[in-house]
Amino acid sequence: xxxxxxxxxxxxxxxxxxxxxxxxxxxxxxxxxxxxxxxxxxxxxxxxxxxxxxxxxxxxxxxxxxxxxxxxxxxxxxxxxxxxxxxxxxxxxxxxxxxxxxxxxxxxxxxxxxxxxxxxxxxxxxxxxxxxxxxxxxxxxxxxxxxxxxxxxxxxxxxxxxxxxxxxxxxxxxxxxxxxxxxxxxxxxxxxxxxxxxxxxxxxxxxxxxxxxxxxxxxxxxxxxxxxxxxxxxxxxxxxxxxxxxxxxxxxxxxx
Numbered sequence: 396x397x398x399x400x401x402x403x404x405x406x407x408x409x410x411x412x413x414x415x416x417x418x419x420x421x422x423x424x425x426x427x428x429x430x431x432x433x434x435x436x437x438x439x440x441x442x443x444x445x446x447x448x449x450x451x452x453x454x455x456x457x458x459x460x461x462x463x464x465x466x467x468x469x470x471x472x473x474x475x476x477x478x479x480x481x482x483x484x485x486x487x488x489x490x491x492x493x494x495x496x497x498x499x500x501x502x503x504x505x506x507x508x509x510x511x512x513x514x515x516x517x518x519x520x521x522x523x524x525x526x527x528x529x530x531x532x533x534x535x536x537x538x539x540x541x542x543x544x545x546x547x548x549x550x551x552x553x554x555x556x557x558x559x560x561x562x563x564x565x566x567x568x569x570x571x572x573x574x575x576x577x578x579x580x581x582x583x584x585x586x587x588x589x590x591x592x593x594x595x596x597x598x599x600x601x602x603x604x605x606x607x608x609x610x611x612x613x614x615x616x617x618x619x620x621x622x623x624x625x626x627x628x629x630x631x632x633x634x635x636x637x638x639x640x641x642x643x644x645x646x647x648x649x650x651x
Contacts, residue, residue, distance in 0.1 A: 396649040397423040398501065400543035400618055402599070402642035405432040406441060409639035415444050415636060423646070425494075426450070426468040426544040427503035429450075430640075432461050455479060457489035464489040464596070465503040465520045465544070465589075471496060477534050480529055485522060499624060500537040504544035509565035516565055519547070523574050527581075540621045544640065550585065552573045553594050554614040562648040566615060586647055596633055599642045608623065610635075618647040626650070 396399070399421070403409045405430065418426070435442060435454045444453045450472045455478050456464035462522040473494035479486035493502040506523070509516030534540060549569045552558035561567045578587055587596070597612025606612065618631060637643050 396425070396651065397421075398425045398647045398649065399540065400409055400427045400429075400503070400544040400545075400616055400647070401439040401644040402429040402616060402640060404430050404640035404642060407433055410438075412639045414639045415441065415448075417639070418448065419448055424470050425501060425564050426466075427501065428466040428468075429464075429503060429505035429545045431456060431464040431466050431489075433464065435459070437557045445483065446588045446615060452650060453478075453488075453492060453494065454493040455489050458487045460486070461543070465492045467492055467501065467503050468499075468624055469494060469496075482525055482527075482529075484518075490522070497625075498518075499539035499603065501622075502540065502542045502544070504542055504546070506545065506547045508547045510598070519565070520570070523571075526579065527574075529544045530578075531581070534618075534621060538621060538623050541624065541647070543617070543645075545616050546575070548575050549613050550579075550588075553592075554597075556595070556597065556613070558609040565605065566613060571590070580593075581621070582622055584622060584625060584628070586618045586620050586628055587614075587633065587645065589628065590631050598633055598645060599634070599640070602641055607635075607638075608610060616642055616645050618645060620647075624649075 434456050444524055445602040450468040451472050452468045453476050454466045476494040477493040480491045490505045507519040545564050549567045550554040555561055597614050598616035600607035600612040627649045629650045632646045634644045
């Protein structure tokens, strides 16, 4: 089984860059998108193509148009889809969507960025604190859980191109990295690092200074899996040559 997580930075913009053709050729079983930046009513042609490709598709957009929003596509129909998490401001920003299947549950998540200033950084910390409790409770009912998405955090120095210069940058702050460490230690696996310890493996690049061509990036997109999923993990690959966004997809393969 192939599961892709991808911050698409606008589904409509990505569609003009042959995203749907790429999706057809890649043929994943499930897809978690972040920053879809669209309401389903705004993209009927895209939804038609997704259905033609065999995907049940579920959308949880932000209330603010052209902002945030997550989606899940699956060739297997879920038993249940949970829209949001019950925390009003998080749900208004369209940041959490979960689909439950027989063997596991899959979540598409988009953590806030704090790069625009102190107010948003404070909201990011608020999200992180909430998410600890939310996922801990969730795992009681759904122990086989994969949380895929854009966490807007580089876990360690190996996950960012210049850790010294970015030591005070949102996304690599000590408090954020400590939270990620504790989150993982509380029962999650960073599936990419489980298979790949190599440096210079990134999932996001700034549009500035030709960063992507120079591979001056950050690894902020993850498939985190609960430990009961360990035996099902087959491989994880970052796909940096796929260019529909300032992010790239991350592919997780599971054993049957």
